[in-house]
Amino acid sequence: MKPFAYVRATTLREAADAYAAHPGSRYLGGGTNLVDLMKLGVENPAALVDVSRLPLEEITELPDGALRVGATVRNSDLAAHPRVRTHYPLLSQALLSGASGQLRNVATTGGNLLQRTRCGYFQDPSKPCNKREPGSGCGARDGIHRDHAVLGHSEHCIATHPSDMAVALAALDAEVELYGESGTTRTVAATEFHRLPGDRPEQDTVVRPGEIITAVLLPAPAPGAVSLYRKARERASYAFALASVAVVLELDDGRVRRVALAFGGLAHRPWRATTAEARLTGAAPQPDTVRAAVDAELAAARPLRDNAYKIPLARNLACDAIATLAGAP
Numbered sequence: 145m146k147p148f149a150y151v152r153a154t155t156l157r158e159a160a161d162a163y164a165a166h167p168g169s170r171y172l173g174g175g176t177n178l179v180d181l182m183k184l185g186v187e188n189p190a191a192l193v194d195v196s197r198l199p200l201e202e203i204t205e206l207p208d209g210a211l212r213v214g215a216t217v218r219n220s221d222l223a224a225h226p227r228v229r230t231h232y233p234l235l236s237q238a239l240l241s242g243a244s245g246q247l248r249n250v251a252t253t254g255g256n257l258l259q260r261t262r263c264g265y266f267q268d269p270s271k272p273c274n275k276r277e278p279g280s281g282c283g284a285r286d287g288i289h290r291d292h293a294v295l296g297h298s299e300h301c302i303a304t305h306p307s308d309m310a311v312a313l314a315a316l317d318a319e320v321e322l323y324g325e326s327g328t329t330r331t332v333a334a335t336e337f338h339r340l341p342g343d344r345p346e347q348d349t350v351v352r353p354g355e356i357i358t359a360v361l362l363p364a365p366a367p368g369a370v371s372l373y374r375k376a377r378e379r380a381s382y383a384f385a386l387a388s389v390a391v392v393l394e395l396d397d398g399r400v401r402r403v404a405l406a407f408g409g410l411a412h413r414p415w416r417a418t419t420a421e422a423r424l425t426g427a428a429p430q431p432d433t434v435r436a437a438v439d440a441e442l443a444a445a446r447p448l449r450d451n452a453y454k455i456p457l458a459r460n461l462a463c464d465a466i467a468t469l470a471g472a473p
């Protein structure tokens with residue numbers, strides 16, 4: 145491991161100033177991904193600016209019924225929060241399906257969003273990878289890519305985003321709050337927070353240099369809305385999604401008043417299934433109708449040599465989740 149400076153910030157201003165003072169620095173939250181990448185030689189920051197002690201560890205109910213989740217709230221605490229379990233069960237389910245209990249006790253809300261792909265070529269500095277080293281090529285495209293993207297990938301990168309939590313946030317229409325170096329704050333829709341790779345796969349998100357995630361904002365739950373997170377993986381725990389689905393469903397007299405559907409494990413970011421949502425809105429959620437809507441969404445998929453299995457897997461997850469929420473026997 146290469147030497148690096150360490151700065152512990154106690155205010156946002158201190159953190160932003162320390163970041164600006166050390167070109168090539170990284171913010172450190174729980175460190176469950178970043179420290180691993182440093183050990184592998186993938187990340188070599190000049191300095192770590194520790195933001196884990198910033199006063200951002202509160203979960204606050206806002207007057208309009210929304211929930212503000214501070215960026216340093218631990219994944220375990222967020223999953224166990226009574227209001228999350230009651231009103232946003234898909235978020236609790238997504239969090240509990242990720243990592244191990246020990247990791248969830250340390251990992252933060254902000255860090256979860258910023259975790260990087262687990263593509264094996266990205267994690268091995270001896271291999272070509274456009275995300276780690278722009279212009280070096282993509283080892284996975286003609287190599288081992290069983291876990292990789294079927295939607296939204298580019299010739300430059302076929303990686304998937306590993307977060308379960310981010311998929312639930314996409315379906316919930318959450319927002320991410322960011323504090324900039326100039327002291328200003330902005331919010332970004334969770335659906336826009338992560339990027340598709342295009343010709344700049346090294347850039348995972350729309351976060352600007354020096355910006356700090358300060359909170360995630362969950363809109364007030366709609367009356368009668370039900371939700372679910374389902375994940376398919378190689379083993380029962382401590383594994384990333386081959387495919388996953390987050391669904392929020394509102395029914396009115398047996399018809400879909402509103403549905404939000406997001407896929408994980410299929411793309412470089414959580415994939416909000418707007419085509420399927422449009423087809424389902426106003427329809428009775430009968431199995432054939434749901435399947436046709438999901439198939440219309442997945443028609444955009446471009447599977448690679450070894451990952452076409454993800455398409456029926458994702459379809460079945462989505463159809464089963466919607467049927468469960470709709471009360472199908």
Ligand code: SF4
Pocket residue numbers: 261263264265266272273274275276281282283284285292300301302303345
């Ligand atoms: Fe790198 Fe993306 Fe290719 Fe993986 S898929 S080797 S992360 S460029």
